[in-house]
Amino acid sequence: MLSHKLLTKAGYISQLGAGIFSFTPIGWRVIEKIKNIIRYEMNSIDCHEANFPVIQPSDIWEESGRIDSFIPPLARFKDRRDKIMIIAPTHEESVISLVRSEVNSYRDMPFSLFHIQTKFRDETRPRGGLLRVREFEMKDAYSFHADQNDLDDIYEKFSNAYFNIFNKCGIDVIKVAADSGAIGGKVSSEFISVAESGEDTILKCDICSYAANEEKAEFKKIIKTINNNSIEISEVKTPNIKSIKDLSNFFNLDSYNFIKTMVYFSSKKPVLVSLAGDLEVNETKLKNLLQNDVRLANNDEVVDLGLTPGFISPIGNNFDLILDDSINLKADYILGANKEDIHLSGVVPEKEFNIKSHTDIAKAKKGYLSIDCDDTKCKGMNEYKGIEVGHIFKLGNAYSTKMGLNFLDKEGKQRSVEMGCYGIGVGRLLAAAIEANSNQKELVLNKNISPFHVYIANLNTDNLEVKEASNSIYSDLINSGYEVLFDDRDEGPGVKFNDYELSGVPVRIVISKRSLENSEVEILERGEDKLRMVKIENIDKELSNIL
RNA sequence: CGGGGAGUGGCGCAGUUUGGCAGCGCGCCUGGUUUGGGACCAGGAGGUCCCGGGUUCGAAUCCCGGCUCCCCGACCA
Known part of the structure; x- marks a missing residue:
């Protein structure tokens, strides 16, 4: 990792433990400059600086329900009175705790607060120097609104401020639609600095400018059209033909005429996941749908469930079935017969399947058209690697409902506050700026963030x-x-x-x-x-x- | 959490196979020479060989247990 090498060699940082770094005076000067740029831009959108504690009583984490669900697990210890204390990985709970005693009326809003604070996340594997660490400085801001339109407006303001911050630090970013992960909420956008060394993969149409994290990206699917004839199911011998590619050749049909079924475990319970043959599962989408971690079953587990690897079928069993919306319920498909070397043709999902969900769980890929693409102009999405330097979320009322952050509206009715939250990893931003501009020999920072003029x-x-x-x-x-x-x-x-x-x-x-x-x-x-x-x-x- | 690797002076490493004086390069200190692209000569300082236990006359080296760090994967603002 170039940035890690340069930061160490230049004496900006020194490692104390896995994902834990000290900053030297010269390194800290740069961090302070970045923070001051952030402060300036936050002030310019009327976001006020505050400060929230690193160590927090566990009560508020019980309230939000994240005490045991946060990933990675919360770092905690007991104080001398045997009370559980949390080393905060993020600050929604503490900011709400402050704000809820002050906000009573719609007249009290909107407003927003930010702080730049140390967080601790016990990541499974820190890596890449400052890119993924356990203890880090983060700017996080929180906004509070009486209604969703207001949240939408402020969200845009933050978005603009973020572009300013990143540009001043000398990096170009792409704003992409993102998965909200552990923080929650419905809509979120990431700011990605394009770099080969980045951990994130994004898909972007350079013509219509749709851009999304691979985890989130939605695309136009080829949907099989309905065949007019009333087709009967029949068994077809397919000796040792297991992959979609082989089937496609065998039947001389495009791969979307087949249904591919995978077996996943979600909290130890097996789930079948079916999609059109040309597609693959997006495990993040699947995880969000099931509200639980997912894991692909291995060959032995598939057999133990009474299924035949390579010929798995959702017909004739009672497992939960999740169907990707690439599948036309009324069209006829070819799929496994759950018997060795046999496939079924003429299967109409609507008639044969016991469907639990029918929604998008497919992975977008390079070359696909995004949902926003214009078929006549766009040429398919390109793939880029990048570093996530900022992430903003429309939280809605997810936290305010749980934690009782309410107000009285114009009609005197009690409602829960709409919230947004907006994060930037300060150290990661420094690493990204170095990745974007430096070379093997030279650490390059622009005049705005260089340690000295x-x-x-x-x-x-x-x-x-x-x-x-x-x-x-x-x-x-x-x-x-x-x-x-x-x-x-x-x-x-x-x-x-x-x-x-x-x-x-x-x-x-x-x-x-x-x-x-x-x-x-x-x-x-x-x-x-x-x-x-x-x-x-x-x-x-x-x-x-x-x- | 799975797989692999490593831990010896401030840093980077050799020595471990086959138990027998604690080594090398860089850096550091002193003196001198040098001064437009990581200089040179001479002298010197610096060690809990990751920790704990065991085997042995004797352990950096062999055995058992533990800790930490790194890499790949899984995971992940």
């Missing part, structure tokens, strides 16, 4: 004249309000240049015997290869052009 090096530390000139230039720059990293170490030029390249500082000023002969210094802007020779009295002016 200017690096100056005295190249001849043993020369009194150079030393005095360097000191005086340093003082002048400080007095002009620049943040300056002054390299006056007794090291050779190579050492200094290499360390500068790792420093993340955008401008290098070199002061040496050679240049001082003309009362000049040498200014190099990162990313350029042309040195500028600048008279000492013009340094300030030159810098103001660059910074």
Whole structure:
């Protein structure tokens, strides 16, 4: 991971444990700059900074119901009175606890609060340096509304503020529709910085600009049309033909004419999942539908359930059946007979299946048309890898109902508050900015988030004249309000240049015997290869052009 | 949680197979030379060999138990 390597080598961070890092002074300066950008943008949409505790009594987690359901499990300990305390992974509970005693009327809203706070999540596997850690700084904001339209408006404002924040940090992001995961709520959007090293896969149509996380992406399915003839079910011998591809060749039919059935376990209970032969299961969609973790059954488990691997059929058994909406209930299909080497043709799902759900549980793929795509113009979605740097959610009243966050509306009727929540991982944002702009040798940060504005090096530390000139230039720059990293170490030029390249500082000023002969210094802007020779009295002016 | 790997000076590692003086490179300290792309010479400091137990005259090395970290997968704002 490039960002991890550079952050460590440049001395920004140091690892204390798995997914737990210390920041050094230079690293923390960058974190503070990012936080200040966030603060500025939050203030500009009237979101006010507050602070909520890291350690929280478990009561509020009981109220929200997340005490035992949060994934990963909540980190907890007992205090001296034997009371269970939670090390907070997120702050919905605590913010609601504050707000519910203050909000009584629709007149009290809308408003929003944010804080930048340490969170702890006991992730199963931290990885990628600052990209997935256990303890981390996160900005999270919460908004409160009397109705959904108002939530929609503020959600858009946050969205715009997020684009500003990420752009100022030097990264381009794509906003995508996302799965809301453990936080809950219905609608959510992720901000993804496109990077090869990213953990998330997104699908995006570059023509109509539909974009979604792979977990969430919805697409146009090929639906088999209804055959007019009243077709009878018949058995067809299909010796050792198990895959959809083989069937497709055997029958000389497109793969959507077949039904593929998989066996999953959801909280130890078997569930059959069927979809058109050309598609695959999206386990996130399935998980959300079942409200439970899912796991694909292995071959032995399938046999134990009395099913025949390769020829599984939802006919003739009583397992719960989930049908993807790619399947036309009235059309006729070919599917397994649950007998070795035999398939059934002419099966009309509506007549034969005992269906529990008929909905979208299929995985979108590169090249598919999204649900928003225009068939005549769009050419199918492209696939990108990326880093999730922000995630915003329309929570609705999911939390406010559970925790009794209510208000009286204009008619004097009690209703629950509509909420939104908006997160940014600060350390991850730094890592993403580095991933987006750096290379093997150079840590590149733009002037908004670099630890210092200017690096100056005295190249001849043993020369009194150079030393005095360097000191005086340093003082002048400080007095002009620049943040300056002054390299006056007794090291050779190579050492200094290499360390500068790792420093993340955008401008290098070199002061040496050679240049001082003309009362000049040498200014190099990162990313350029042309040195500028600048008279000492013009340094300030030159810098103001660059910074 | 499953699979694999590692733990020896500040950092990176060798030594473990076959038990027998605790080693190397970088960094650090002192002195000197050098000074526009990670310099050089000389001298020096620095160790709970992850922890606990066992075998042995003797354990970094063998045996048992534990901890931690890394990688792949599962999982995951």
